[in-house]
Amino acid sequence: MDDLQELSRVEARAYELDLHPLDVSSLMRTVTKRFRPQAESKHIVLDIELTPDLPPVLVDEDRAIQVLTNLTGNALQYTSENGAVTLSAKRINNEVQISVRDTGLGIPPEHLQHIFDRFYRVDKSRSRHAGGGSGIGLTIARALVEAHGGRIWAESAGIEQGSIFTFTLPIAK
Numbered sequence: 001m002d003d004l005q006e007l008s009r010v011e012a013r014a015y016e017l018d019l020h021p022l023d024v025s026s027l028m029r030t031v032t033k034r035f036r037p038q039a040e041s042k043h044i045v046l047d048i049e050l051t052p053d054l055p056p057v058l059v060d061e062d063r064a065i066q067v068l069t070n071l072t073g074n075a076l077q078y079t080s081e082n083g084a085v086t087l088s089a090k091r092i093n094n095e096v097q098i099s100v101r102d103t104g105l106g107i108p109p110e111h112l113q114h115i116f117d118r119f120y121r122v123d124k125s126r127s128r129h130a131g132g133g134s135g136i137g138l139t140i141a142r143a144l145v146e147a148h149g150g151r152i153w154a155e156s157a158g159i160e161q162g163s164i165f166t167f168t169l170p171i172a173k
């Protein structure tokens with residue numbers, strides 16, 4: 001299925017979430033394992049940082065992997081050689097906050113509120129040059145996070161200052 005079809009399906013909620021308790025560290029290991037070759041080829045350090053005693057989250061595992069894959073893929077794509085991409089998680093009340101932080105190109109403040117919009121790219125020539133994308137990945141990620149009752153947002157101090165993408169997931173009670 002291509003990205004556009006996938007976006008339509010996800011936005012129309014034309015799928016069911018198969019919710020089960022999931023260990024956040026295994027979620028992160030699945031995704032970092034998948035991206036290890038790409039990170040190594042760009043000499044990017046890809047790391048996981050977890051606080052102790054993280055509770056499991058209540059998620060559809062495939063969908064949670066899809067969200068973290070989109071964010072980690074972006075982080076690696078929009079970070080130049082010798083940078084770092086870090087996946088981290090911490091509990092806040094009844095949620096776990098999962099962040100993907102990079103030392104990459106960063107996002108100018110005027111773009112931050114738009115990047116989750118469908119087809120939105122900060123710099124079209126830059127994205128194309130970087131072999132990228134159609135501006136759909138973050139829109140899919142937001143729809144999937146919201147389907148789980150979570151939120152997703154981005155922070156960046158600006159150009160060349162790196163970015164942090166964070167989403168929340170409910171803990172499994």
Ligand SMILES: Nc1ncnc2c1ncn2[C@@H]1O[C@H](COP(=O)(O)OP(=O)(O)OP(=O)(O)O)[C@@H](O)[C@H]1O
Nearest residue numbers: 074075078106115121122133134135136137138163
């Ligand atoms: N980690 C990041 N650092 C800098 N800019 C980013 C980062 N993640 C996303 N962006 C910006 O947000 C835009 C939208 O991201 P999104 O993932 O939705 O689309 P894309 O990566 O361009 O294409 P695709 O649909 O293949 O994912 C990107 O084009 C890029 O400009």
Ligand SMILES: [Mg+2]
Nearest residue numbers: 074133137138
């Ligand atoms: Mg993308």
